[in-house]
Amino acid sequence: MTTLFPHHPYNIYVEEKNLLKRSIIPPLIFVAAIWIIKLLEEYYHISFVFLGIIPLTAQGFIGIFTSPFIHAGYDHLLSNTLPLLVVGTGLFYFYREIAYRVIALIWLFTNFWVWIAARPDAHIGASGLIYGFVCFLFFSGMIRRHTGLMAISLLVTFLYGSMVWGILPVSQTISWESHLFGSIAGIAAAVYFRKEGPQRVVKVWEPEAEPTGPEYWMTEEQKKKFPPPPQPEDTQQVTYIYKEKDKR
Numbered sequence: 001m002t003t004l005f006p007h008h009p010y011n012i013y014v015e016e017k018n019l020l021k022r023s024i025i026p027p028l029i030f031v032a033a034i035w036i037i038k039l040l041e042e043y044y045h046i047s048f049v050f051l052g053i054i055p056l057t058a059q060g061f062i063g064i065f066t067s068p069f070i071h072a073g074y075d076h077l078l079s080n081t082l083p084l085l086v087v088g089t090g091l092f093y094f095y096r097e098i099a100y101r102v103i104a105l106i107w108l109f110t111n112f113w114v115w116i117a118a119r120p121d122a123h124i125g126a127s128g129l130i131y132g133f134v135c136f137l138f139f140s141g142m143i144r145r146h147t148g149l150m151a152i153s154l155l156v157t158f159l160y161g162s163m164v165w166g167i168l169p170v171s172q173t174i175s176w177e178s179h180l181f182g183s184i185a186g187i188a189a190a191v192y193f194r195k196e197g198p199q200r201v202v203k204v205w206e207p208e209a210e211p212t213g214p215e216y217w218m219t220e221e222q223k224k225k226f227p228p229p230p231q232p233e234d235t236q237q238v239t240y241i242y243k244e245k246d247k248r
Contacts, residue, residue, distance in 0.1 A: 020093060027088025031081055034069050034126065038077055052124035053114050060122070064111040068126040080126045083160065087133040090156070094149060095140070095197045102189050106132035109185040110178060118177035128178030131167070134160050135186030143190055146200045 041047060052067045054060025071077040092099045110128045137156045141149035167180040 019096075020089075023092035023096065024085070024089045026092055026099075027085050030088070030126075031084055034071060034077065034080075037069050038071055038074070049122050049124060052122040053111055053118070054122055055115050055118045055120055061115060063123065064108065064115055067111060067114075067124050068107070068129055070124040071126075072124060076125060080130060083130045083134075084126060086159070087130060087137060087156070090137055090152060091133055094137075094152060095193075098193050098197045102136060102193060103129075103133075105189045105192070106136065106182065106185045109188065110182040113181040113185075114175070114177050117181075118175065119172075121175075123175040123178055125175065125178070127166070127175070128182035131163060131179045131182035132186035132189070134163060135183045136189050139187050139190035140194070140197075143194050144198070144200055146198060149198065 037048065048066075048070045049072075050059070051063060051070050052060070053063030071080065091102065095102060106129060110132055114123050114128065134156055138153045141151075141153035163179070166174070167176060167183055169176050
């Protein structure tokens, strides 16, 4: 459906509103999936912890793909739900052209590095993805020097700046390795995709036309001897009065 006035403020508002709705759908589906999985665990009295990442084991390799869907308890699940919705929606809203590729890169790199170098425990949860998304949004805005995206970077810093403590091994009950590797993967994705997606608008000024008249190729002495004629706006009428010489 087309409109006769695509740039009308109301039409722009409707378009942005529809874009926001489309942007929240993918993270909402993911959040619904992790909640359904947790409810199934509770209902059938089973545990899917075996689907987490167990470093350097063949059994734990599948966790690279499945661990973000598994959570230890409702507290763990609740702590990840709102950040997933906020930063996930921001990712799809501002980087919709590359959002799925960014997610794939952060997902695979983070979990693979955890499988290679983390402690020999079961690592579960989506917090590694959250750290990756937050770092991507922050550093991507800074790298692109896009005014709007830099504002989002500052907002992300304000909301989730305290997450920086999660990458330090201050607690052995959380997978700080996932947080650390997720942050690194987010920065790597920001650098890798820096030339894709929204870009800063650069104003290009047209160079002034080079002079082509004879004054362009005359020497300095010739210019002094033969000055250029005045421009029309500077033209003045000059009247010369000749006085006859005295014949005496």
